[in-house]
Amino acid sequence: MAETIFAPWDDPTEKPLIRFRNVTKRFGAFTAIDDLTLDIFEREFFALLGPSGCGKTTMMRMLAGFETPSEGTIELAGQDIAAVPPNKRAVNMMFQSYALFPHLSVYDNIAFGLRRDSLPRADIDARVGEMLKLTRLEKFARRKPHQISGGQRQRVALARSLAKAPKLLLLDEPLGALDAKLRQATQFELMDIQEKTGTTFVIVTHDQEEAMTVASRVAVMDEGRVMQVATPERIYEAPESVYVADFIGDVNIVPGTARAVGDGLFQLNWAEDTVPFIAASEGAFSEGQACHLAIRPEKIAISAERPPEAENAVHGKVLDIAYLGNLSTYHVELPGGQVIKAQTANTRRISRRSFTWEDPVWVSWTKTAGVLLDQ
Structure with a gap:
């Protein structure tokens, strides 16, 4: 039996666990969240992604009950939560600092919330x-937070947050304090724990790689607005604006004007005295409309000769080379002064590079490699 793909957002009969309806949040004259409408579904691992000050933490604080909306409603499981105090919500929050009690053991830190609810001792123990x-900390139960590593402290905070079986767990930059290697390992642990418990996770992060790794869907935010909500794959391959394309991963943005040349095909006039680029697009563009072609460096080939079959090919010279071990990124200057990044995988050990600085080269790509954007 084929495994069904988890995509409740595509099913009109599914009811969301969380609904933001026209939510605005102001602090004095400053609008932190601007007329936001958003659905998050049960069992989702949902990421709020954006630069500092875009409103993602304010959204999370409203879900937790530390802030109330200036306008609009937030529902959790069909109930308007505006009047529900933080300690009565089926929501828990894990802070960036972990906020563990230094004088309590790992066991007592995890048990803290359960004891406050006066549960029987046997239930707390179990x-x-x-x-x-779940968090693989059995051996460390009797230790104090300062006697374990940063990654283990992070897991204690997670275990404590999940102990009361919340419907919703909010994670505020949860991996910020970990080094790069540990972050990566912990991302997969988080996904594993989320899947095992079935708890809905909402994570706030400014780290695009983290959001793309862990999330079922990502909301890319800017200045209090959600610019696009989609699966990581769609955000990367089909961004709806230059902002989203630019925020996620590396991208070339070529401005120009559009001209229809066939069914779903457009010419992009991008510089004087140059051959226009050809791009396929499902969107409609009027004659001469200003637009941008967004194209990822890994979709651009670099060669010494013009590829005979290429749908788009342009001559330039190598300006810069970034060697990243598994990849090399070539910055190629085009006739009009624009710079295009092309990426090649370093599959063999290199004794010498195929191209070096100042080399004349061709960069080429297919008509479906890029996305034509009107904003």
Whole structure:
């Protein structure tokens, strides 16, 4: 039996767990969230991604109950949560600093919330045991936070947040304090734990790679507005604006004017005295409309001769080379002064590069390699 793909957002009969409806949040004259409407579904690992000050933490604080909307409503499981105090919501928040109690053992940190709810001791024991097992901390139960590593402290904070089985767990830059290698390992652990518990996770991050790794869907934010909500794959391959294309990964943005030349095909006039580029697009562009071609460096080939079959090919010279171990990125200057980045995988060990600085080269790509954007 084929595994069904998890995509409740594509199913009109699915009811969202969280609904933001026309939510605006102002602090004095400053608008932190601007008329935001958004659905998040049960069991989702949802990422709020954007630069500092874009409103993602304000959204999370409103879900947790630390802030209230100036306008609009936020529903959790069909209930307007505006009047529900933070400690009565089926929501838990894991902070960037972990906020562990330094004088309590790992076991007691995880048990803290359960004890406050006056649960029977046997139930607390069983639940903490489950959480220790889930986060692979059984051996460290008696240690204090300062006696374990940063990655382990992060797991204690997670275990404590999940101990009360919240409907929704909010994670505020949860991996910010970890080094790069540990972050990567922990991202997969987070995904694993989220899948095992079935809890809905909402993560706030400014790290695009993190969002793309862990999330079922990503909301890219800018200045209090959601610019696009989609799966990581769609955000990367089919961005709806230059802002989103530019925010995620590396991209070439070529401005120009459009001209229809066939069914779903457009010419992009990008510089005087140059051959126009050809791009396929499902969107409609009027004659002479200003637009941008967004094209990822890995979709651009670089060669010494003009490829005979190329749908788009342009001559230039190598300006810069960034060697990243697994990849090399060539910055190629075109006749009009524009610079295009082309990426090649370094599949063999290199004794010498195919191209070096100042070399004349051709860069080429297919008509479907880029996305034509009107904003």
